[in-house]
Amino acid sequence: MTAVFDGHNDTLTRDDADDFVTGRKGGHIDLPRARSGGLAGGIFAAFTPTPGYTGTIKGQSGGAYEIALAPPVDHEIAVEKVDVTLDRLDALEREGHVRVVRSIADLDVARDDGVLAAVAHIEGAEAVDPGLEELDALYARGLRSLGLVWSRANAFAHGVPFAFPASPDIGPGLTREGAALVRRCAELGVAVDLSHLNEAGFWDVAKLDAAPLIASHSAVHALAPSSRNLTDAQIDAIGASGGLVGIVFAVGFTRADGKDDRDTPLSTIVAHARHVADRIGAEHVALGSDFDGATMPAALGDVACLPRLLDALRADFSEADVDGIAWGNWRRVLAAAWRG
Numbered sequence: 001m002t003a004v005f006d007g008h009n010d011t012l013t014r015d016d017a018d019d020f021v022t023g024r025k026g027g028h029i030d031l032p033r034a035r036s037g038g039l040a041g042g043i044f045a046a047f048t049p050t051p052g053y054t055g056t057i058k059g060q061s062g063g064a065y066e067i068a069l070a071p072p073v074d075h076e077i078a079v080e081k082v083d084v085t086l087d088r089l090d091a092l093e094r095e096g097h098v099r100v101v102r103s104i105a106d107l108d109v110a111r112d113d114g115v116l117a118a119v120a121h122i123e124g125a126e127a128v129d130p131g132l133e134e135l136d137a138l139y140a141r142g143l144r145s146l147g148l149v150w151s152r153a154n155a156f157a158h159g160v161p162f163a164f165p166a167s168p169d170i171g172p173g174l175t176r177e178g179a180a181l182v183r184r185c186a187e188l189g190v191a192v193d194l195s196h197l198n199e200a201g202f203w204d205v206a207k208l209d210a211a212p213l214i215a216s217h218s219a220v221h222a223l224a225p226s227s228r229n230l231t232d233a234q235i236d237a238i239g240a241s242g243g244l245v246g247i248v249f250a251v252g253f254t255r256a257d258g259k260d261d262r263d264t265p266l267s268t269i270v271a272h273a274r275h276v277a278d279r280i281g282a283e284h285v286a287l288g289s290d291f292d293g294a295t296m297p298a299a300l301g302d303v304a305c306l307p308r309l310l311d312a313l314r315a316d317f318s319e320a321d322v323d324g325i326a327w328g329n330w331r332r333v334l335a336a337a338w339r340g
C-alpha cells in the first residue's frame with residue numbers, strides 16, 4: 001500500500017479525540033482507519049475556535065456567499081486549547097501509538113517502524129505571544145509547523161474571510177510581529193504554513209525569503225474562486241521558493257461552483273493537482289486533506305478511502321509523481337524548512 005503523508009487534519013481538536021486509538025464513531029481519522037488507508041504521517045493541527053463564532057453566512061445569492069470574519073481569539077484561550085492538543089499527542093506517543101516527529105530522521109524512522117508520524121502544528125499563531133517569548137517552549141514541546149492565521153486576524157497577520165467567489169486579496173499584510181515570527185520560525189526550523197493567510201500577507205512572507213513557501217491545505221483559485229485558494233501568481237511563487245501546495249480535499253474549496261456538496265468526483269481534486277503540476281511541477285504538489293475540518297467528497301468519506309484518491313491520481317500522473325505527491329514532496333519540503 002502506498003504510504004501517505006497528509007498535510008492537514010483537525011482530528012485531535014475534536015471532542016471525541018480520546019477515541020483516536022480505539023476508533024471514533026464518526027469523523028474522518030482515527031488509528032484503525034489510518035492504518036487501513038495507508039496514512040503513515042501527517043500534520044496534526046491544534047485549532048482554537050473563536051468562542052461563540054458560528055460562521056453565519058452574511059450574504060448568499062446563486063452559489064455566492066460571504067461569511068463574516070471570525071473575531072480574534074484571546075492568547076490565553078489559544079494557549080489552553082493548544083496545551084490540550086499537545087498533551088493528547090504526548091499521551092499517544094507515550095503509549096506508542098504515534099511518533100511526534102521533530103526531525104526528518106524521526107519521520108523516516110517512524111515510517112520504517114510502521115508507527116504513525118505526527119507533526120505538531122498550530123493553525124493560527126494566537127498561542128504565541130507577540131514578543132515570541134513562548135515560541136521556544138512550544139518548539140521544545142515538539143511544534144514543527146505553524147499556520148500564521150486561521151480565517152481571522154491576530155497579532156501577526158490577517159486571515160481571509162470565507163467568501164465565494166472572492167479574491168484572497170483582502171486586508172493588510174503581515175504586522176511587524178508577523179515578520180519577526182516568520183524569521184524566527186525559519187531560524188528554529190518550524191515550517192510556516194500560509195493556508196488561510198490573505199494575499200498581502202502571503203507576498204510579505206514571500207519577500208522575506210526565509211524558507212520554502214508552504215500552503216498545507218489550499219486549492220487553485222483559477223479552478224475554484226474561493227478566497228481560501230491560491231492565485232496562479234501565488235502558485236508560481238511557491239514553486240520558485242521550492243515549496244509546495246497541499247491540495248485540500250474539501251469540496252467547498254475544490255468545486256467550481258463553491259458548493260458544500262459531497263456529490264463531487266475525486267477527479268475534481270486531481271484537476272487541482274494537475275493545474276499546480278502543470279504550472280510549477282509535480283514535485284511541488286502534495287496532499288492536505290482537511291480531514292475532520294471540512295466536508296469531504298462522498299468517495300473520500302474518511303481516511304480509509306485514501307487508496308481511492310491515489311488511484312484517481314494514477315489516472316493522470318506517473319507512479320513516480322504519485323509517490324512524490326503522497327509522501328516524498330512533503331518530506332523534501334519539511335526537510336528544507338526544518339533544516340534536517
Ligand code: ZN
Pocket residue numbers: 123195196217290293
Ligand atoms: Zn484550515
